[in-house]
Amino acid sequence: MGALTGRMSPLGFFVKGKVEDWDAVVENLTRFRFQDLDPATGRQQSFGWVRCQDPFATDFSKSNFFFGESMVCLTMRVDSITVPASQVKLHLGRRVKAAMQESGKETISKDEVARMREDLVAEMSRKMLPSIKLFDMGYNAATGRLWFFGRSKSAVQTFLDLFHETFGLSMVPDSPYTVARELLGEEAADGLMDLPPASFASEA
Amino acid sequence: MELTKRIEGTRQFGNEFLTWLMYRSLANEGQIDCELGRIELWIEDRLTLVAPFAGREMNILKGESPAQGEEAGVALRMGKQLDNARISISWQGKRWDFQFSAPSFAFSSVKVPAVLTDTEFEAVVDRFDLLGTLEQIMRTLYHDFLKLRTDDGRWQVERSRIEKWLQQR
Numbered sequence: 001m002g003a004l005t006g007r008m009s010p011l012g013f014f015v016k017g018k019v020e021d022w023d024a025v026v027e028n029l030t031r032f033r034f035q036d037l038d039p040a041t042g043r044q045q046s047f048g049w050v051r052c053q054d055p056f057a058t059d060f061s062k063s064n065f066f067f068g069e070s071m072v073c074l075t076m077r078v079d080s081i082t083v084p085a086s087q088v089k090l091h092l093g094r095r096v097k098a099a100m101q102e103s104g105k106e107t108i109s110k111d112e113v114a115r116m117r118e119d120l121v122a123e124m125s126r127k128m129l130p131s132i133k134l135f136d137m138g139y140n141a142a143t144g145r146l147w148f149f150g151r152s153k154s155a156v157q158t159f160l161d162l163f164h165e166t167f168g169l170s171m172v173p174d175s176p177y178t179v180a181r182e183l184l185g186e187e188a189a190d191g192l193m194d195l196p197p198a199s200f201a202s203e204a
Numbered sequence: 205m206e207l208t209k210r211i212e213g214t215r216q217f218g219n220e221f222l223t224w225l226m227y228r229s230l231a232n233e234g235q236i237d238c239e240l241g242r243i244e245l246w247i248e249d250r251l252t253l254v255a256p257f258a259g260r261e262m263n264i265l266k267g268e269s270p271a272q273g274e275e276a277g278v279a280l281r282m283g284k285q286l287d288n289a290r291i292s293i294s295w296q297g298k299r300w301d302f303q304f305s306a307p308s309f310a311f312s313s314v315k316v317p318a319v320l321t322d323t324e325f326e327a328v329v330d331r332f333d334l335l336g337t338l339e340q341i342m343r344t345l346y347h348d349f350l351k352l353r354t355d356d357g358r359w360q361v362e363r364s365r366i367e368k369w370l371q372q373r
Contacts, residue, residue: 004328008335009312053324068329138332147335174309175211176218176346183347184354191354193213197256198220198353200227200366201283 003073003136003149004052010138010147011156012174014182019141019167026060028166033058034077039126046130047078047158049166055134070142076150076159079130083121091124092117135159139167146171216256218306221349222286226251226271227366238344244294245345247271248301253284262287277373293341300338309346314338 003010019025034048035058051057051064052073067073095116100108135150137159148159164170172178181189228236229245236243251270255261263279270276271289285306290313292301298317305312316334321327352358 003331004324008314008316008331010314010335011310012339052328067325067332071329071332073328073332138335140332140336145336145339147332172207173211175215176221176307176309177211177214178207179309179343179346180214180217180350183343184350188354189214190210192217192350193210195353197216198359198363199256199283200223200280200285200363200370 002075002134003138003147008147008149009151010149011151013146013148013171014174014178015139015144015146015167015169015171017169018144019169022062025167026062029060029065029074030058032162032166033060034079037079037081037130042122042125044081044083044125045078047076047162049162050075050077050134052136055132070140072137072139072141074137074139076135076137076155076162078133078135078155078158080133081125081128081130083124083128088117088121088124092120095120137163215307216285217350217353218309219254219256219285219287220353221346222289222304222306223280224349224352224362224366225345226286226289227369230271231365231369236345238348240295240341240344243341243345246292247286248290248292250303251276251289252287253279254287255282255284274373277370281370293338295337295341298334298337300334300341302338304342311335311338311342 002008029049032048034050035046037043037046049058049060051060052075055075055077057064065072065074092113096108096113099112099116100106133155135148135155137146137148139146146163148156150156150159160171177189177192180192225236225245226247229247234244234246236245247270249268249270250264250266253263253265253276261284263275263284265271265273265275267273287307288303288305290301290303292299300314300316302314303312304310314335316331316338319327319330319334321330352362
């Protein structure tokens, strides 16, 4: 459920501070743009920015990520290759057996098995297509309000780091406390800590 | 004090807020008056009640208007509070449907009012505007709750009303 169609499941944040230099942001978006996984590197995950209406577009200018005067919409794309452990186990067993037959030994060292596993995973990774996950973001640069459309802990953490690197700003998540702080100010919100919990239970 | 501790130490205000919201809605046939004018708010077909302490025992109620059912009344009288609810809000001729998680003040599965625009660009802007409006409504209601909650005298009056309402259910 992204931002652009269907039901929306946003995580809300308050961004601290404002962007001073949008040209620097454009440069950073290009620097941290999504780049395809390179099979030669053996990496199994790649992430970065793409344009919010086109997961294959990584050219950025203010005109293509600003929607209206202050709304910034971008998408974080995460590509991953996951080699099923059960298949690795099967193929590795066969290779270990073949290596033992070839060497005429009855055992094989743990280091050798680990190296064979590494080679095998890299080889299998090269034959697989990565899965693509897209996480939209809407950031109102005037109000500091930000919505991220992803829920998994790993996606949220990756996004927080990527946003900080790109925009030079950090943010705090919505919660009863942080929303109260926005509404009442810090001192009054801190006062909530001293209130006893309310009970609506019958005291009779 | 660290922000994380403040966040974790005040999550129950989300539960109190949602419970209070249900009371305000049910006690006044869904009508709630606030700074933004009159809002119609209903707890829809799913809600979760949690005991604030003692193992956080939970009731998950589904079906037609579970908030008005006896099971919800019993759970509330036993001290449980709302943790999560499916809510609909109507304001100025527009309607939003969504799930609200009280301890994290988080919205999910938000259905915003239909957007009729000529371009995809306008549709994106409108959808975010409508999401922002929903947040503004909920924050306005939360602000009203906090003003009551932090005023001991007014809160005691409100709490007595809620208790009385619960006993009459």
